[in-house]
Amino acid sequence: MATFSIAYLGLGVMGYPMAGHLAAAGHDVTVWNRTAAKAEAWVGEHGGQLAPTPAAAADGADFVFLILGDDASVRSVAYGDDGVLATMRPGAVLVDHTTASAELALELWSAAAEKQVGFLDAPVSGGEAGAQNGVLTVMCGGDPEHFGAAQPVIDTYARATTLLGPASSGQLTKMVNQISIAGAIQALSEAINFAGRAGLDVDQVVDVISKGAAGSWQLENRGKTMAADEFDFGFAIEHMRKDLGIAIAEAKRRGADVTITEQVDGYYEEVMAMGGTRWDTSALIRRINGH
Numbered sequence: 001m002a003t004f005s006i007a008y009l010g011l012g013v014m015g016y017p018m019a020g021h022l023a024a025a026g027h028d029v030t031v032w033n034r035t036a037a038k039a040e041a042w043v044g045e046h047g048g049q050l051a052p053t054p055a056a057a058a059d060g061a062d063f064v065f066l067i068l069g070d071d072a073s074v075r076s077v078a079y080g081d082d083g084v085l086a087t088m089r090p091g092a093v094l095v096d097h098t099t100a101s102a103e104l105a106l107e108l109w110s111a112a113a114e115k116q117v118g119f120l121d122a123p124v125s126g127g128e129a130g131a132q133n134g135v136l137t138v139m140c141g142g143d144p145e146h147f148g149a150a151q152p153v154i155d156t157y158a159r160a161t162t163l164l165g166p167a168s169s170g171q172l173t174k175m176v177n178q179i180s181i182a183g184a185i186q187a188l189s190e191a192i193n194f195a196g197r198a199g200l201d202v203d204q205v206v207d208v209i210s211k212g213a214a215g216s217w218q219l220e221n222r223g224k225t226m227a228a229d230e231f232d233f234g235f236a237i238e239h240m241r242k243d244l245g246i247a248i249a250e251a252k253r254r255g256a257d258v259t260i261t262e263q264v265d266g267y268y269e270e271v272m273a274m275g276g277t278r279w280d281t282s283a284l285i286r287r288i289n290g291h
Contacts, residue, residue: 001152003027007057010067011038017131020046021157032057058084067097071104090116093146099123099243102168109167118146123174127235135159141169175247182264184218189285192226202227222282234280241268
């Protein structure tokens with residue numbers, strides 16, 4: 001595969017390993033992070049360059065990748081004299097892996113087009129383990145020509161990279177993903193709690209039902225840790241609630257019924273009140289177990 005000059009902004013639990021896969025593939029990677037110490041650590045581990053500002057990171061890059069916290073964070077690094085759009089060259093592609101709103105995706109697509117820059121909204125699924133192992137699912141919205149250019153690069157850390165439609169289609173698909181997960185975790189919480197109260201060997205039950213129609217990623221990867229009351233890992237509840245808030249707001253705009261999603265979001269609020277802000281999303285079962 002051809003190698004490119006790449007700017008990578010956002011070195012959290014997802015971005016740090018994702019950028020590492022790009023460096024390992026031979027790309028020339030320049031990183032920026034709001035906390036500079038983390039960017040310094042990344043350069044010490046993977047090589048490449050550290051930029052003082054988003055604009056400096058994006059200057060001359062073929063691709064600019066963002067994976068940040070929310071809409072406001074993305075806007076803060078995209079716009080202004082220090083933002084990436086101030087220095088991105090015509091023909092370059094901006095890829096936003098942040099889970100953000102559909103409105104932001106459309107806004108960035110338009111702003112990028114004015115600079116003759118391509119744009120893809122490309123939220124990911126697979127969690128920290130997926131990022132570390134390079135097996136993320138990437139849901140993309142944007143123009144086919146920009147997707148075609150970026151896909152081989154994204155595939156460095158993905159096992160499935162799909163163009164789902166025009167700008168915002170990736171974010172809308174991520175909303176579908178999070179809505180599905182919310183219901184699945186609540187159902188799994190109820191099932192495991194029931195198994196325990198019925199006096200069954202929960203680990204054995206998880207093994208058995210994972211082979212049948214009840215099988216799912218959540219059951220395979222979280223069933224036994226939920227039974228063991230282990231939640232100090234994975235995708236934090238505070239982040240899930242941010243994602244669900246975006247999905248619920250979009251559903252209301254479109255007249256879609258997300259009753260269960262709203263209920264589960266409320267349940268997560270209860271778990272956060274128990275001290276679970278940073279617990280994995282599977283800690284939803286603690287609300288049922290009462291601890």
